[in-house]
Amino acid sequence: MKGLEARFGELLKELRNKKGLTQEELATDCGLDRTYISMLERGLRQPTLTTLFKIAEVLNVSPSSIVKQLE
Amino acid sequence: MKGLEARFGELLKELRNKKGLTQEELATDCGLDRTYISMLERGLRQPTLTTLFKIAEVLNVSPSSIVKQLE
DNA sequence: GTGTGACTTTAAGTCCGTA
DNA sequence: ATACGGACTTAAAGTCACA
Numbered sequence: 001m002k003g004l005e006a007r008f009g010e011l012l013k014e015l016r017n018k019k020g021l022t023q024e025e026l027a028t029d030c031g032l033d034r035t036y037i038s039m040l041e042r043g044l045r046q047p048t049l050t051t052l053f054k055i056a057e058v059l060n061v062s063p064s065s066i067v068k069q070l071e
Numbered sequence: 072m073k074g075l076e077a078r079f080g081e082l083l084k085e086l087r088n089k090k091g092l093t094q095e096e097l098a099t100d101c102g103l104d105r106t107y108i109s110m111l112e113r114g115l116r117q118p119t120l121t122t123l124f125k126i127a128e129v130l131n132v133s134p135s136s137i138v139k140q141l142e
Numbered sequence: 143g144t145g146t147g148a149c150t151t152t153a154a155g156t157c158c159g160t161a
Numbered sequence: 162a163t164a165c166g167g168a169c170t171t172a173a174a175g176t177c178a179c180a
Contacts, residue, residue, distance in 0.1 A: 034156095042165090048172085063136045071135060106176075119153085
């Protein structure tokens with residue numbers, strides 16, 4: 001079983017690509033840093049609840065649907 | 072609109088009480104500190120993804136169902 | 143059984159850059 | 162456009178004593 005952070009990272013990358021956004025665009029729209037998005041996608045960081053909600057909003061998905069895919 | 076942390080805290084308290092657990096029991100079962108649970112319930116901390124998953128497991132609810140109630 | 147303040151350590155998150 | 166690194170600031174993790 002891969003770690004939670006790694007699975008979140010993969011999912012984030014997938015959702016971001018599906019939306020046709022670059023890491024930089026996603027970061028800007030979320031009010032986050034470009035390098036932080038990179039770290040999230042590589043499984044080097046894990047988001048807080050607030051960050052999860054911010055990202056989900058920009059990606060036009062519900063936060064719970066993201067979490068559900070990690071269960 | 073109340074902050075996300077505050078709403079998570081209220082929900083956590085509600086779910087914990089529904090399960091008939093004290094903060095102390097929940098904390099022990101999660102491998103967390105009692106005072107940390109207290110801070111979460113008061114909205115003074117916000118959980119990371121990992122902490123959310125730990126707590127949800129002990130409360131016998133899915134992490135996504137918790138998140139869904141915060142949307 | 144819980145709230146709270148003070149605290150130390152770890153991780154979240156930013157900002158600079160290179161390749 | 163992204164990976165990756167160092168140095169940094171802010172907040173979360175995690176603990177303790179006391180009310």
